[in-house]
Amino acid sequence: MATDSGDPSRRMLAADVASNALGIELLDVEPGAATATMTVTPTMINGHGIAHGGYLFLLADTVFACAANSHGPVAVASGAEVSFVAPAREGDALVAVAAERTRYGRNGIYDVTVHRETPEGRVVVLEYRGRSRTVER
Amino acid sequence: MATDSGDPSRRMLAADVASNALGIELLDVEPGAATATMTVTPTMINGHGIAHGGYLFLLADTVFACAANSHGPVAVASGAEVSFVAPAREGDALVAVAAERTRYGRNGIYDVTVHRETPEGRVVVLEYRGRSRTVER
Amino acid sequence: MATDSGDPSRRMLAADVASNALGIELLDVEPGAATATMTVTPTMINGHGIAHGGYLFLLADTVFACAANSHGPVAVASGAEVSFVAPAREGDALVAVAAERTRYGRNGIYDVTVHRETPEGRVVVLEYRGRSRTVER
Amino acid sequence: MATDSGDPSRRMLAADVASNALGIELLDVEPGAATATMTVTPTMINGHGIAHGGYLFLLADTVFACAANSHGPVAVASGAEVSFVAPAREGDALVAVAAERTRYGRNGIYDVTVHRETPEGRVVVLEYRGRSRTVER
Numbered sequence: 001m002a003t004d005s006g007d008p009s010r011r012m013l014a015a016d017v018a019s020n021a022l023g024i025e026l027l028d029v030e031p032g033a034a035t036a037t038m039t040v041t042p043t044m045i046n047g048h049g050i051a052h053g054g055y056l057f058l059l060a061d062t063v064f065a066c067a068a069n070s071h072g073p074v075a076v077a078s079g080a081e082v083s084f085v086a087p088a089r090e091g092d093a094l095v096a097v098a099a100e101r102t103r104y105g106r107n108g109i110y111d112v113t114v115h116r117e118t119p120e121g122r123v124v125v126l127e128y129r130g131r132s133r134t135v136e137r
Numbered sequence: 138m139a140t141d142s143g144d145p146s147r148r149m150l151a152a153d154v155a156s157n158a159l160g161i162e163l164l165d166v167e168p169g170a171a172t173a174t175m176t177v178t179p180t181m182i183n184g185h186g187i188a189h190g191g192y193l194f195l196l197a198d199t200v201f202a203c204a205a206n207s208h209g210p211v212a213v214a215s216g217a218e219v220s221f222v223a224p225a226r227e228g229d230a231l232v233a234v235a236a237e238r239t240r241y242g243r244n245g246i247y248d249v250t251v252h253r254e255t256p257e258g259r260v261v262v263l264e265y266r267g268r269s270r271t272v273e274r
Numbered sequence: 275m276a277t278d279s280g281d282p283s284r285r286m287l288a289a290d291v292a293s294n295a296l297g298i299e300l301l302d303v304e305p306g307a308a309t310a311t312m313t314v315t316p317t318m319i320n321g322h323g324i325a326h327g328g329y330l331f332l333l334a335d336t337v338f339a340c341a342a343n344s345h346g347p348v349a350v351a352s353g354a355e356v357s358f359v360a361p362a363r364e365g366d367a368l369v370a371v372a373a374e375r376t377r378y379g380r381n382g383i384y385d386v387t388v389h390r391e392t393p394e395g396r397v398v399v400l401e402y403r404g405r406s407r408t409v410e411r
Numbered sequence: 412m413a414t415d416s417g418d419p420s421r422r423m424l425a426a427d428v429a430s431n432a433l434g435i436e437l438l439d440v441e442p443g444a445a446t447a448t449m450t451v452t453p454t455m456i457n458g459h460g461i462a463h464g465g466y467l468f469l470l471a472d473t474v475f476a477c478a479a480n481s482h483g484p485v486a487v488a489s490g491a492e493v494s495f496v497a498p499a500r501e502g503d504a505l506v507a508v509a510a511e512r513t514r515y516g517r518n519g520i521y522d523v524t525v526h527r528e529t530p531e532g533r534v535v536v537l538e539y540r541g542r543s544r545t546v547e548r
Contacts, residue, residue, distance in 0.1 A: 016184035018192065047153035047202070053214050054195020055155065061191045065184070077190050078518075079220040079542070081355040081403065081492060084213070085378050102387075102398045104359050107489075109401050111385070113376075124376045127383050129355065129403055131490070215381075216405070218355060218492040218540065222515050239524075239535045241496050246538050248522070250513075261513045264520050266492065266540055268353070290458035292466065321427035321476070327488050328472045329429065332465020339458070351464050353494040358487075 008074075009034060009066040019062045022055070026066060032100030032110075034066035040092045050087040057082055059096050060112040060128035067098035067110050068132035075108060075132040083127045092116050094125060101129075108132040143167060145211075146203040156199045159192070163203060169237030169247075171203035177229045188225040196233050197249040197265035204235035204247050205269035212245065212269040219265045229253050231262060238266075245269040282348075283308060283340040293336045296329070300340060306374030306384075308340035314366045325362035333370045334386040334402035341372035341384050342406035349382065349406040356402045366390050368399060375403075382406040419485075420445060420477040430473045433466070437477060443511030443521075445477035451503045461498040468493055470507045471523040471539035478509035478521050479543035486519060486543040494538045503527050505536060512540075519543040 006029030013019060013026055022044075027035040038059045046052040061077060068075040088094060094114050101109040114126040143166030150156060150163050159181075164172040175196045183189040198214060205212040225231060231251050238246040251263040280303030287293060287300055296318075302309040312333045320326040335351060342349040362368060368388050375383040388400040417440030424430060424437055433455075438446040449470045457463040472488060479486040499505060505525050512520040525537040 012184035014184070015186075016189070017180055017182045018189035019183065021180045043154055043158045045154045046156065046199075047149035047151070048211070048213065049152075052153070052155035052195060052198070053217075054191060054198045057194045057198070058189060058191020061189070061194070062183075074185070076185065077221050079218070079490075080190075081216070081218045083216040083381075083383055083405065085376060085381075085383075101385075101401060102359060104398070107357075107359075109357055109359075111375075124378070127375060131357065216353075220518075220520055220542065222513060222518075222520075238522075238538060239496060241535070244494075244496075246494055246496075248512075261515070264512060268494065286458035288458070289460075290463070291454055291456045292463035293457065295454045317428055317432045319428045320430065320473075321423035321425070322485070322487065323426075326427070326429035326469060326472070327491075328465060328469020331468045331472070332463060335463070335465045335468070336457075348459070350459065351495050353492070354464075355490070355492045357490040 006030060006070055008072050009070045012069050013066060016062065024059060024062050029066050029070055031070050032067055034063045034070065034098045036063040036066065036096050038094050040088050040090050040094065042090055045090055050089055053084055056088060056114055056126045057128070059094060060114055060126055061130065063096040063098040064110045064112050064128065064130040067100060068108055073134040075134045078131045078133045080128055080130040085124045085126055088116065088125050106134045143207055145209050146171060146207045149206050150203060153199065159195070161196060161199050166203050166207055168207050169204055171200045171207065171235045173200040173203065173233050175231050177225050177227050177231065179227055182227055190221055193225060193251055193263045194219055194265070196231060197251055197263055198267065200233040200235040201247045201249050201265065201267040204237060205245055210271040212271045215268045215270045217265055217267040219263060222261045222263055225253065225262050243271045280304060280344055282346050283343045286343050287340060290336065298333060298336055303340050303344055305344050306341055308337045308344065308372045310337040310340065310370050312368050314362050314364050314368065316364055319364055327358055330362060330388055330400045331356055331402070333368060334388055334400055335404065337370040337372040338384045338386050338402065338404040341374060342382055347408040349408045352405045352407045354402055354404040356400060359398045359400055362390065362399050380408045417441060417481055419483050420480045423480050424477060427473065435470060435473055440477050440481055442481050443478055445474045445481065445509045447474040447477065447507050449505050451499050451501050451505065453501055456501055461500055464495055467499060467525055467537045468539070470505060471525055471537055472541065474507040474509040475521045475523050475539065475541040478511060479519050484545040486545045489542045489544045491539055491541040496535045496537055499527065499536050517545045
């Protein structure tokens with residue numbers, strides 16, 4: 001039986017109650033990369049009538065964790081920087097794509113872009129850069 | 138009848154379905170400052186068995202929005218930088234305190250610390266710095 | 275006579291006394307991208323005996339400005355996030371490569387990687403993400 | 412003879428060729444805090460006719476290092492987030508004040524504000540948040 005390189009990430013996500021409860025689905029995971037989707041539900045809407053930035057961040061953070069844990073050793077987020085590029089609205093199907101930028105020692109840097117598809121093309125919603133650190137179990 | 142300086146923030150939070158659904162409660166709001174609480178529920182737990190960073194961020198983001206909107210003009214988050222300092226666990230009562238650092242033009246910078254109280258004192262969980270921009274309605 | 279798309283950036287850099295005094299050289303500029311080099315001099319060394327992070331940041335900031343100003347309208351830095359990946363030492367020839375990540379309204383996000391070449395391959399020294407804003411003259 | 416709590420920082424800064432060459436002066440250092448000044452010189456000016464952001468960052472980074480190393484163990488910068496609040500011009504006497512926000516494990520977070528004094532009061536030039544990590548010698 002072949003070992004899938006994304007197995008550690010898939011196991012982690014299967015145990016991620018928070019991400020599963022929000023309907024986040026992992027579309028793809030490879031060493032250092034991952035793609036996931038989430039649809040904006042009515043309970044994700046903030047006081048300005050748009051998706052709460054916390055949920056956009058959460059989606060990015062989950063796909064970042066999948067990419068960072070794809071190598072095997074358990075990696076946790078130590079921090080992140082995020083720019084809110086465009087609002088997302090109820091019903092929007094968001095796609096988050098994580099790509100590894102660099103790894104050094106126990107550290108990693110991963111870039112995540114959250115976008116939505118429109119008839120006119122992709123609209124970027126959020127740009128996220130996450131910092132990971134591998135931990136000893 | 139006196140106007141409460143925190144009125145714009147309270148109105149915004151009253152309409153914030155996402156924050157209300159998570160049980161976030163505003164304890165205090167003053168010009169440029171706000172305090173809120175949230176208790177970590179079972180559906181906030183991630184694949185490492187701790188509170189998902191997205192929910193910690195969401196709490197910080199909500200209290201930041203309350204502080205940034207306390208002045209009246211509608212302010213939205215343009216970005217944030219966050220460091221995950223310590224894990225939070227199911228049942229933890231988290232407190233988020235936002236303080237304005239500086240405002241310039243239509244921009245503002247707000248620092249938020251999320252902590253929990255323990256018998257030994259406060260444990261910092263998250264340090265967040267948010268960037269706001271006022272918008273014309 | 276053909277107009278070079280990098281002209282606005284080249285004019286800006288020609289007037290940049292700071293970058294010129296440090297020997298920063300622009301190798302290439304295209305719409306949304308730029309590459310520059312700088313060699314670490316003795317006066318760039320800090321109290322730990324390595325290149326001061328401020329000079330690594332400065333190199334990244336200059337190449338970011340070249341990429342952000344390549345489109346014509348004057349763009350200024352509104353902020354940046356940086357991770358120090360590896361130390362640089364006196365005599366190191368550093369290369370900084372800037373690439374546009376996204377633009378929206380008057381905002382832009384640019385990623386810069388500073389590296390040095392070694393017989394074993396590229397060593398990343400710094401990862402920088404800059405935020406720009408176009409201004410009216 | 413009493414031991415000054417700022418001794419490790421003062422020794423580090425005395426060996427910091429880069430900061431000394433730029434005329435950076437340490438005004439005060441205490442555990443977790445430091446204050447320094449720098450005057451903007453002609454060779455610090457960029458292509459927009461204002462102080463290059465790299466030099467503003469460098470000043471903040473030096474005072475951050477003084478605060479982070481005030482505790483004794485050698486601490487290095489692992490990263491930083493910065494917002495450029497207002498321009499600085501040739502001849503401006505800048506003051507940078509660093510304050511510790513939190514420490515956890517080998518990590519520290521320090522906030523630095525760079526400002527200049529005017530007859531109308533302080534003008535904030537830069538807000539910087541630095542991340543430190545202690546290293547074994």
